[in-house]
Amino acid sequence: MATPLKKTLNFLASYGFGASLLILLLALTFLGTLQQTQHGIYEVQKRYFESFVVVHWLGPLPLPLPGAYLLLGLLFINILLGGIVRAPKSWRRPGMLIAHGGILFMVFAGFVTYHFSTNGHMTLYEGEQSNEYQSFYEWEIIIAEMDGEGREFVIPERDFDHLRGGRSGVFHVEALPFELQVRGFQRNCAPRAAPDGLGGAVDGVMLAALPKDPTAERNIAGAYATVLPKGGGAPVDGVLWGLARAPWTVQVGGRTYAIDLRHRRWRVPFTITLDRFVRELHPRTGIPASFMSIVTLTQHGASRKVEIKMNEPLRHEGYTFFQASWGPQNAGPNTPLFSQFAVVNNPADQWPLYSCIVVTIGLLIHFTQRLLRHLRAEQRRRTP
Amino acid sequence: MKMWRHWRIHAGMLTIMLPLAVVGCGSGESRKEIREVRDAAAGSPAAPVGISTAERLGLSQTEAHPPTMGMMGMAGSEAAAAFKWTTPEGWERAPDRAMRLATYLSHNGTVECVVSLLSGGAGGVGANLNRWRAQMGQPPLSDDAIAELPTLNILGRKSPMIDISGDYTGMSGDSVPGQRMLGAVCPLQDQVLFIKMVGPEAAVAAEVDHFRAFCNSITPGNS
Numbered sequence: 389m390a391t392p393l394k395k396t397l398n399f400l401a402s403y404g405f406g407a408s409l410l411i412l413l414l415a416l417t418f419l420g421t422l423q424q425t426q427h428g429i430y431e432v433q434k435r436y437f438e439s440f441v442v443v444h445w446l447g448p449l450p451l452p453l454p455g456a457y458l459l460l461g462l463l464f465i466n467i468l469l470g471g472i473v474r475a476p477k478s479w480r481r482p483g484m485l486i487a488h489g490g491i492l493f494m495v496f497a498g499f500v501t502y503h504f505s506t507n508g509h510m511t512l513y514e515g516e517q518s519n520e521y522q523s524f525y526e527w528e529i530i531i532a533e534m535d536g537e538g539r540e541f542v543i544p545e546r547d548f549d550h551l552r553g554g555r556s557g558v559f560h561v562e563a564l565p566f567e568l569q570v571r572g573f574q575r576n577c578a579p580r581a582a583p584d585g586l587g588g589a590v591d592g593v594m595l596a597a598l599p600k601d602p603t604a605e606r607n608i609a610g611a612y613a614t615v616l617p618k619g620g621g622a623p624v625d626g627v628l629w630g631l632a633r634a635p636w637t638v639q640v641g642g643r644t645y646a647i648d649l650r651h652r653r654w655r656v657p658f659t660i661t662l663d664r665f666v667r668e669l670h671p672r673t674g675i676p677a678s679f680m681s682i683v684t685l686t687q688h689g690a691s692r693k694v695e696i697k698m699n700e701p702l703r704h705e706g707y708t709f710f711q712a713s714w715g716p717q718n719a720g721p722n723t724p725l726f727s728q729f730a731v732v733n734n735p736a737d738q739w740p741l742y743s744c745i746v747v748t749i750g751l752l753i754h755f756t757q758r759l760l761r762h763l764r765a766e767q768r769r770r771t772p
Numbered sequence: 773m774k775m776w777r778h779w780r781i782h783a784g785m786l787t788i789m790l791p792l793a794v795v796g797c798g799s800g801e802s803r804k805e806i807r808e809v810r811d812a813a814a815g816s817p818a819a820p821v822g823i824s825t826a827e828r829l830g831l832s833q834t835e836a837h838p839p840t841m842g843m844m845g846m847a848g849s850e851a852a853a854a855f856k857w858t859t860p861e862g863w864e865r866a867p868d869r870a871m872r873l874a875t876y877l878s879h880n881g882t883v884e885c886v887v888s889l890l891s892g893g894a895g896g897v898g899a900n901l902n903r904w905r906a907q908m909g910q911p912p913l914s915d916d917a918i919a920e921l922p923t924l925n926i927l928g929r930k931s932p933m934i935d936i937s938g939d940y941t942g943m944s945g946d947s948v949p950g951q952r953m954l955g956a957v958c959p960l961q962d963q964v965l966f967i968k969m970v971g972p973e974a975a976v977a978a979e980v981d982h983f984r985a986f987c988n989s990i991t992p993g994n995s
Contacts, residue, residue: 474819486906531806532812533812536809537809538812539808539809539811539812540810540811540812541806541808541809542808542809542810543806543808544808545806555802556801556802557801557802557803557804558802558803559800559803559804559805559806560803560804560805560806561805561807562805563809564863566804569801578825578866578867579829579830579831579867580831580881581826581831590825591824592825592826592827593825593826593829593831626825627825627829629829631830631867632828632830633827633828633829633830634823634828636825636828655810655861687798720942
């Protein structure tokens with residue numbers, strides 16, 4: 389009699405379970421794609437494809453569904469158990485094993501990309517240089533020492549994203565003479581003059597919630613913050629907003645600190661200088677026919693010139709710089725231009741390509757063997 | 773009883789769900805150590821000290837401190853300098869937003885007027901006018917009907933204007949009844965300039981003359 393463990397393993401490795409997962413993934417892709425028209429790609433990706441559970445609304449009826457993250461995790465287990473561990477291993481059919489291994493590698497590449505990749509943009513005017521890129525969507529709160537060692541203490545969005553409604557969080561580090569309390573985080577908001585006597589407003593300013601824009605990069609986040617001096621001084625309230633003209637500055641213990649809410653930034657271990665941006669427009673239109681950036685990459689004192697064109701990115705030290713955009717769009721002949729690079733740091737950047745190659749090899753071996761077997765059988769059949 | 777036969781499953785589910793419920797319902801204050809520290813980026817601008825919260829957040833009219841460079845705002849502020857206009861009485865400029873040259877609010881913020889500029893043909897004048905009509909729940913107009921729309925003189929060009937009442941469905945997807953939209957589309961050589969006002973019907977009715985005057989006042993920034 390089969391033990392419960394064996395029954396569970398049999399179920400997880402079964403064709404039926406695998407087929408159910410694929411059908412659910414298909415349904416999720418279909419429903420998520422439809423939702424993109426209303427909620428935008430970023431929001432839908434978070435809700436449908438990066439989640440364990442999603443509630444899809446069929447009119448007024450809620451339909452709970454497993455999210456793509458959960459489904460792909462289960463699919464990995466299904467293929468691992470059914471396609472590799474339990475599959476008959478024989479030199480007669482290595483193709484299927486190789487192909488299943490390739491699919492597993494593809495799912496694993498998705499896992500690594502989701503958890504370990506970063507992407508954003510670096511925007512430079514001609515002559516400018518930078519060694520950091522910033523996210524299109526994610527936010528961070530930084531506390532910068534203005535007259536100290538020039539350090540920045542960074543609170544990533546994942547640490548304060550949940551501080552909405554009545555929730556608040558206190559962030560601390562030994563090197564700072566104060567703690568920072570954050571509350572009332574909003575994904576899309578704008579500062580407004582607060583009505584007299586409104587609780588929670590700071591210096592007569594409140595953050596008014598705005599509906600989330602389907603184009604995620606248009607949403608401007610905001611939060612309320614309070615500096616709590618460790619020595620017991622009076623707390624200082626402030627408002628943080630993603631499009632503020634300047635950071636919020638506070639003085640604690642005779643030193644000045646700048647606190648800012650801004651798009652998440654990451655450093656690259658080299659410097660990119662935009663030497664020249666070249667664009668060609670279709671005649672009598674503002675539509676670009678082609679554009680490219682000539683940049684200087686500097687690292688460890690050595691420099692080299694690189695051309696970054698559409699479909700010809702710069703790849704260096706695990707970072708990929710794509711030519712993404714440029715501006716100002718209404719630039720005249722002598723207007724300085726800026727170039728925008730989409731920057732991706734993904735350890736699994738090329739893994740989907742490798743996995744496709746592995747799957748192709750596996751299928752080629754499998755179908756070649758099948759063909760040869762078929763031909764041999766035909767030959768035997770015709771031989772009297 | 774039958775339902776207690778599977779007590780192990782019930783116990784397992786409770787074990788998973790209870791901690792989730794406790795975490796999910798929490799509304800207190802959490803504490804977390806800041807673990808990420810980095811050197812300030814080379815060339816980071818100095819933060820001005822001692823300005824008010826309103827000034828810092830762009831609610832004040834002072835231009836003592838230039839706006840920080842937003843992701844899309846950089847192109848927007850450059851583009852905004854390409855035009856000048858006269859702001860009607862009672863209109864207040866709202867903080868700059870991505871993809872817009874300017875946003876004005878009137879009637880306690882219930883009426884919004886947006887100026888935006890898109891490069892190229894932006895899909896065509898007719899398509900954009902019909903997109904606006906769709907936002908107000910109205911059927912599209914034929915090319916002949918669009919050609920017969922009243923026009924405004926914007927930057928020396930005949931610019932079709934629409935005036936629609938209905939239920940407005942904006943970017944949020946929510947439908948707001950009893951709204952009125954005034955819109956003008958000015959096709960330029962390589963770009964298209966859009967001016968759109970939306971708000972409650974009665975409030976927009978009081979702004980029709982202001983809207984026309986605003987559109988007529990737009991001139992090139994270097995004039």
